[in-house]
């Protein structure tokens with residue numbers, strides 16, 4: 001049974017086609033990079049795979065079950081428990097501090113306040129932003145917000161992490177720190193990662209790369225690259 | 234690369250034998266082409282002739298490979314001068330990759346040029362992944378990380394250029410056809 005799969009996924013925004021029949025398998029424990037030029041449909045594909053958007057046609061299956069036909073409530077439960085999503089544009093809760101933002105998914109899942117705060121602080125520390133734990137998003141730099149959002153995506157230790165341009169606002173070293181944490185976590189816990197990026201240097205952290213072009217998988221380009229022979233997986 | 238200046242730099246910490254210099258070179262510049270012993274001795278002989286290094290004691294049955302060399306004052310001055318001189322930022326584009334792509338565009342049709350760019354992009358991507366894995370492996374040494382960073386930055390630049398050129402080839406093809 002495939003782990004996570006898109007079959008002929010089509011999605012448009014009004015009259016703008018964003019995905020025009022994307023078929024893609026994601027194996028458990030792999031780190032998959034989704035690359036391609038701006039506007040090619042990377043974020044839309046990520047949102048369809050994560051059950052945030054419903055495709056207009058085609059299917060998305062998770063452990064053999066179609067999730068695209070699930071109710072909003074069922075999909076959002078999946079996103080709280082099995083999936084962790086890091087959006088391209090942060091989406092932290094403006095009224096909450098960094099630590100409260102990171103603790104939020106744990107609180108929603110029923111973890112106690114103290115334990116949730118301890119876990120949140122540990123993740124902020126791992127991503128190098130412990131010093132802004134009590135700041136609100138409006139008081140943080142773009143890169144700090146991004147690392148805070150990454151902490152929030154990782155804190156529940158999800159089975160799949162969807163990360164949309166996770167280093168877009170970061171300098172090289174900070175970006176490296178974030179990716180190293182992400183990759184380490186994925187290897188240790190056999191977490192699956194779908195990593196959207198337009199940067200070759202970031203895609204190089206993945207085991208495999210799929211390029212999109214005009215809403216379709218670009219088979220003539222990098223296409224579906226085989227995993228690195230003898231890779232560390 | 235200026236092997237003689239690198240050797241002068243490695244001698245700044247104290248006298249060393251040729252084989253120690255080779256070892257230090259390969260260790261400090263881990264992704265550089267390893268130095269051949271012959272090259273080390275030839276370079277040391279030249280530096281000696283120019284008064285930039287001097288023998289610093291010899292073991293009893295010493296041949297040239299048994300001689301330790303030390304930096305002279307002139308050698309130190311030459312090293313400081315080299316370090317104090319800014320490298321000209323890319324005075325010429327000296328890359329076989331660049332030349333090959335231009336020639337491919339000259340002699341091949343757009344399809345062939347595209348295949349050549351795509352094949353190169355694959356090879357670059359593969360190397361970029363290998364170096365990224367190497368550098369993020371637990372316990373990677375700082376020397377290794379810094380050398381990998383250098384290679385990664387250059388591969389990344391090449392890859393961006395390959396991507397852009399691929400897109401330009403498509404435009405150029407359209408222009409030629411219309």
Ligand SMILES: Nc1ncnc2c1ncn2[C@@H]1O[C@H](COP(=O)(O)OP(=O)(O)OP(=O)(O)O)[C@@H](O)[C@H]1O
Pocket residue numbers: 013016017018036037038039040041042043044045088198
């Ligand atoms: N909310 C929206 N309303 C209308 N059109 C949209 C919306 N979101 C995306 N699009 C369009 O859908 C297409 C795909 O967008 P998407 O955000 O998936 O691209 P992307 O590959 O993530 O780009 P980028 O690298 O710039 O983030 C684009 O043509 C875009 O203009």
Ligand SMILES: [Mg+2]
Pocket residue numbers: 042043044088164
């Ligand atoms: Mg996007």
